Amino acid sequence: MMKTKSKVIILLIIVLLIAVVPLFALKGAEFGGSDDAGSVAISKITGTEYKPWFTPVLETAIGGELPGEIESLLFCVQTGIGVGILAFFMGRLVERTKHEKEQNNNKKTQ
Numbered sequence: 001m002m003k004t005k006s007k008v009i010i011l012l013i014i015v016l017l018i019a020v021v022p023l024f025a026l027k028g029a030e031f032g033g034s035d036d037a038g039s040v041a042i043s044k045i046t047g048t049e050y051k052p053w054f055t056p057v058l059e060t061a062i063g064g065e066l067p068g069e070i071e072s073l074l075f076c077v078q079t080g081i082g083v084g085i086l087a088f089f090m091g092r093l094v095e096r097t098k099h100e101k102e103q104n105n106n107k108k109t110q
Contacts, residue, residue, distance in 0.1 A: 039050040059065055066074075 042050045
């Protein structure tokens, strides 16, 4: 039991360091979107203005650009779905392990 607690504490410290260290190590760094960075990089390479090949489906459907709040909402929904799927499979893995241990214990006692 103590071994598990120490592993959890060490992992929590590592997670905390991964989250906090970049904030201090990257002072003055600008965090922007990849869409803007990509079009700027293309403009630098080609020397011309970047023109997209197509318009996103949702922007075509509503006749303009999506508001930032809606983009954030869709991103959060997508993240929630992904986390739900991961949690489901991790839960199944934990329950399967518990079930296998119970079966092994029952076989030993018989």
